[in-house]
Amino acid sequence: MRKLLRGKIYTFIAVFIIVGVIASLPAYIFYSRVEKAITAESEKQAISLVASLSSFIENNSDKYEKLYSTAGSSNGENGTDYREPLIQLFLDIKKSTGAKSIYTEKYISETGLVHILDTENNTREDGTPQVTTGKINSLKTMALQKDIGAVSRIMEHDKSEKLISAFAPIKKKETGEILGIVGVDFSTDHVRSVIEGIRNMMLTAYLVSILLVGLALNALLLIRYKNMITDYMTNLYNKYHFETCIKWCIKDALISGSPFSVMVIDIDDFKIVNDRCGHIVGDEVLKKIAFSIKENTRDDDLCFRYGGDEFIVILPNTTKKQAASVGERIQSKLSLKNLIGENPADLNISLSLGIAQWESGMSAEDITEWADRAMYASKTTGKNRLTLSENPA
Secondary structure: OHHHHHHHHHHHHHHHHHHHHHHHHHHHHHHHHHHHHHHHHHHHHHHHHHHHHHHHHHHOHHHHHHHHHHOOOOOOOOOHHHHHHHHHHHHHHHHHHOOOEEEEEEEEEOOEEEEEEEOOOOEOOOOOEOOEEEEOOHHHHHHHHOOOOOEEEEEEEOOOEEEEEEEEEEEOOOOOOEEEEEEEEEEHHHHHHHHHHHHHHHHHHHHHHHHHHHHHHHHHHHHHHHHHHEOOOOOOEOHHHHHHHHHHHHHHHHHHOOOEEEEEEEEOOHHHHHHHHOHHHHHHHHHHHHHHHHHOOOOOOEEEEEEOOEEEEEEEOOOHHHHHHHHHHHHHHOOHHHHHOOOOOOOOOOEEEEEEEOOOOOOHHHHHHHHHHHHHHHHHOOOOOEEEOOOOO
């Protein structure tokens, strides 16, 4: 019984692992696609924002050009009336969208830009714009080359932080001359938190799905296995499973040194039942006798329909004398009336039993043969008897 239980546990673990491995690849692919979709959507939002800002600034390019012309100079008066509202607009947008920073840069050459406006602190003590000069990276170059629209990408900032950065060109409305670039940075923390939340939900769903599918497959396998080892008529184990179990019992006995016994049970004159009452009644008798055998044995005892009208019981940790008490109980509980109802004239149903105890050196075939010989001894000496095997100790 312990081996049966271990077998079920091992089967469940194996099914769980196999289902998990099979489901891992599509789950990973799905997660990767979700991650890419969320990142792409965040980049689209960044592009939409800078494109709108670029269009807004270009509609006031004459005012922005005045501010543009003061960048890098000590004279901060020109464009001041435009600069403050624009900074305030940037701050409002930053607050409403969760952007880390919004800024504009003046185009100097194909290799250089000057920082002009920023939502961060970008004024000197005298109130003039705080400007810085920087190189044009590949993403900014792509943005400057676009006639319209914007570009976005996750970029590493100062080797310590990754940002979703988007850029759009600022052009003079009348001539199309490049004035500079507007940029926005979004922290990837929000994206990561969303992705982690989805990952946790997917992981939970993945584990639950594996568990449910594993349980379903395991149940199907157990049903299939049960059908393989069970006699369809009596619901006892079949001969195939007896051959497996008797070998298990011998291995356990060799390790533990505990005895076990085998009981062979045969129905006396069962052919007469089929001949007089028909095979349908005969089948019902087999079912009821099988039920009686199971009902009068212990939970640890293994009951089998060995074939035809013959049954076998394996009794673990039991000597043949102890097994004899079980056999006598089975015989005493047998009731003809309970088996076939009204008793036809001259019809008698009884059981002949033979019991053998396993001894060291015995094979599965040996102990089965000794128990079978003892059963035939019961038949030849009058039937309805119980005989203990005289197998050599």
